[in-house]
Amino acid sequence: MAVAELCLFPLGTGSPSVGKYLEPVLEVIKASGLKYYVCPMGTVVEGSVEEILELVKKCHEAMLKAGAKRIVINLKIDDRVDKSLTIEGKMGV
Amino acid sequence: MAVAELCLFPLGTGSPSVGKYLEPVLEVIKASGLKYYVCPMGTVVEGSVEEILELVKKCHEAMLKAGAKRIVINLKIDDRVDKSLTIEGKMGV
Amino acid sequence: MAVAELCLFPLGTGSPSVGKYLEPVLEVIKASGLKYYVCPMGTVVEGSVEEILELVKKCHEAMLKAGAKRIVINLKIDDRVDKSLTIEGKMGV
Amino acid sequence: MAVAELCLFPLGTGSPSVGKYLEPVLEVIKASGLKYYVCPMGTVVEGSVEEILELVKKCHEAMLKAGAKRIVINLKIDDRVDKSLTIEGKMGV
Numbered sequence: 001m002a003v004a005e006l007c008l009f010p011l012g013t014g015s016p017s018v019g020k021y022l023e024p025v026l027e028v029i030k031a032s033g034l035k036y037y038v039c040p041m042g043t044v045v046e047g048s049v050e051e052i053l054e055l056v057k058k059c060h061e062a063m064l065k066a067g068a069k070r071i072v073i074n075l076k077i078d079d080r081v082d083k084s085l086t087i088e089g090k091m092g093v
Numbered sequence: 094m095a096v097a098e099l100c101l102f103p104l105g106t107g108s109p110s111v112g113k114y115l116e117p118v119l120e121v122i123k124a125s126g127l128k129y130y131v132c133p134m135g136t137v138v139e140g141s142v143e144e145i146l147e148l149v150k151k152c153h154e155a156m157l158k159a160g161a162k163r164i165v166i167n168l169k170i171d172d173r174v175d176k177s178l179t180i181e182g183k184m185g186v
Numbered sequence: 187m188a189v190a191e192l193c194l195f196p197l198g199t200g201s202p203s204v205g206k207y208l209e210p211v212l213e214v215i216k217a218s219g220l221k222y223y224v225c226p227m228g229t230v231v232e233g234s235v236e237e238i239l240e241l242v243k244k245c246h247e248a249m250l251k252a253g254a255k256r257i258v259i260n261l262k263i264d265d266r267v268d269k270s271l272t273i274e275g276k277m278g279v
Numbered sequence: 280m281a282v283a284e285l286c287l288f289p290l291g292t293g294s295p296s297v298g299k300y301l302e303p304v305l306e307v308i309k310a311s312g313l314k315y316y317v318c319p320m321g322t323v324v325e326g327s328v329e330e331i332l333e334l335v336k337k338c339h340e341a342m343l344k345a346g347a348k349r350i351v352i353n354l355k356i357d358d359r360v361d362k363s364l365t366i367e368g369k370m371g372v
Contacts, residue, residue, distance in 0.1 A: 005227035007262075009290060009351065016268055016291030016349035039225040040276035041191035041262055049153050049166075053146045060142050060172065070173040070295035072288065073142075074262070074353065076193075076227055077166040081157065082202055090226035098320040100355075102258065104195060105202030109256035109361055132318040133369035134284035134355055163202035165195065167260065169286075169320055169353070175295055183319040235339050235352075239332045246328050246358065256359040259328075263352040267343065 002079035003090055004052045007042035008059055010068035024062040029055065037087050042074065046087050049079055095172035096183055097145045100135030101152055103161035117155040122148065130180050135167065139180050142172055188265035189276055190238045193228035194245055196254035210248040215241065223273050228260065232273050235265055281358035282369055283331045286321035287338055289347035303341040308334065316366050321353065325366050328358055 006029075010021045026043065029036050032055050035046040045052060056075055063071050078085055099122075103114045119136065122129050125148050128139040138145060149168055156164050171178055192215075196207045212229065215222050218241050221232040231238060242261055249257050264271055285308075289300045305322065308315050311334050314325040324331060335354055342350050357364055 003226055005225075011288060011290065011297060012293065012295030013291055014293050016266060018290060037226060038277060039191075039227075040189055040223060040230045040273045041225075041264065042227075044226045050150060053150055057143060057146055060170075064174065069175045070171070072351075073168070073170040073172070075166070075168040075170075076260070077153075077168075078163070078227065079153065079166070080163040080202060082162045087226045091224060096319050098318075102197060104197065104204060105199055107198065107200050109198030109359055111197060130319060131370060132284075132320075133282055133316060133323045133366045134318075134321075134357065137319045165258075167355070171320065173295055180319045184317060236336060239336055243329060243332055246356075250360065255361045256357070259354070259356040259358070261352070261354040261356075263339075263354075264349070265339065265352070266349040268348045 001046060001084040002049050002052060002077050003044060003046050003085045003087055004075060004077040005042040005044050006056060006059060007074040008063050009072055010063060011070040011072060021063055021066045021068050024066045025059045028058045028062045035087060044087055049077060052077060094139060094177040095142050095145060095170050096137060096139050096178045096180055097168060097170040098135040098137045099149060099152065100167040101156050102165055103156060104163040104165060114156055114159045114161050117159045118152045121151045121155045128180060137180055142170060145170060187232060187270040188235050188238060188263050189230060189232050189271045189273055190261060190263040191228040191230045192242060192245065193260040194249050195258055196249060197256040197258060207249050207252045207254050210252045211245045214244045214248045221273060230273055235263060238263060280325060280363040281328050281331060281356050282323060282325050282364045282366055283354060283356040284321040284323045285335060285338065286353040287342050288351055289342060290349040290351060300342055300345045300347050303345045304338045307337045307341045314366060323366055328356060331356060
């Protein structure tokens with residue numbers, strides 16, 4: 001299992017406050033069934049690399065539907081095969 | 094069309110030189126048919142968000158096959174719907 | 187005030203487990219006096235851009251001292267001048 | 280010597296085209312005296328970690344002066360002590 005941090009934001013919105021574009025993304029993450037953990041700079045999820053990439057696609061679609069004209073996605077995945085990574089395990093450094 | 098930068102590297106390989114894990118990843122990118130551009134800190138590709146995420150999955154599999162036990166993936170996507178982004182367009186700032 | 191996420195890891199260590207290189211980095215962050223918040227994929231800090239960059243330098247030095255031969259640093263800063271960003275504010279989306 | 284990729288962009292600018300905020304940043308990089316290489320998803324520079332962090336501070340100031348109200352900075356540094364990294368060396372994978 002892998003742990004990933006996902007961060008999307010829209011460019012060219014009329015205001016520096018972009019919460020209304022982020023809310024539908026968080027709804028998609030919650031609905032995914034994957035374990036998640038909201039962090040200040042992104043949302044962390046736990047799953048297989050395939051599940052995580054599928055989720056990124058849905059988050060991108062949700063932000064487009066929210067009206068974003070340009071979207072920057074930052075994704076960082078940490079995947080380990082000799083033992084399974086978990087959100088909780090990675091919190092203990 | 095979106096432009097993305099993809100960077101994978103293995104942890105715990107015993108040597109700070111990790112080229113032998115990167116070569117099969119580059120082969121996968123070349124074989125993908127997507128336009129690509131090798132940069133010092135990652136490889137840039139041009140395609141739909143869906144094509145890019147599919148490619149990430151294949152790159153991850155290639156590095157696992159190369160023997161990596163832990164892989165960190167960094168992906169940054171820039172997607173724009175009011176006009177199409179291209180590698181060349183983004184080089185002109 | 188800005189909020190930043192900082193993530194360092196060593197390449198070429200003998201094992202995929204890199205906790206012993208991360209511990210001294212966390213000590214440096216704790217000793218900095220900046221407000222911080224440990225996340226699964228990095229540590230989030232709150233401060234001016236100048237304070238954050240100064241901290242990155244010290245974290246890098248700490249990981250070198252821990253014996254790392256190659257270090258990858260990922261830093262993401264979110265800075266806003268029309269109102270002050272805080273870790274707590276950014277947790278509420 | 281380290282190699283780093285630096286990417287800044289402004290949020291809330293009203294238009295998805297942000298080139299006028301990026302131009303002064305590129306001017307700062309050119310004036311720094313560091314070797315640089317413009318990539319589609321950021322600009323790559325070569326220098327010590329200290330020089331790179333100093334440059335990030337100046338780029339941030341330049342984008343603020345250009346009128347940005349909220350700035351997201353992405354910095355990735357690859358530093359190696361057993362041999363010196365260069366932009367050219369890293370292009371050969």
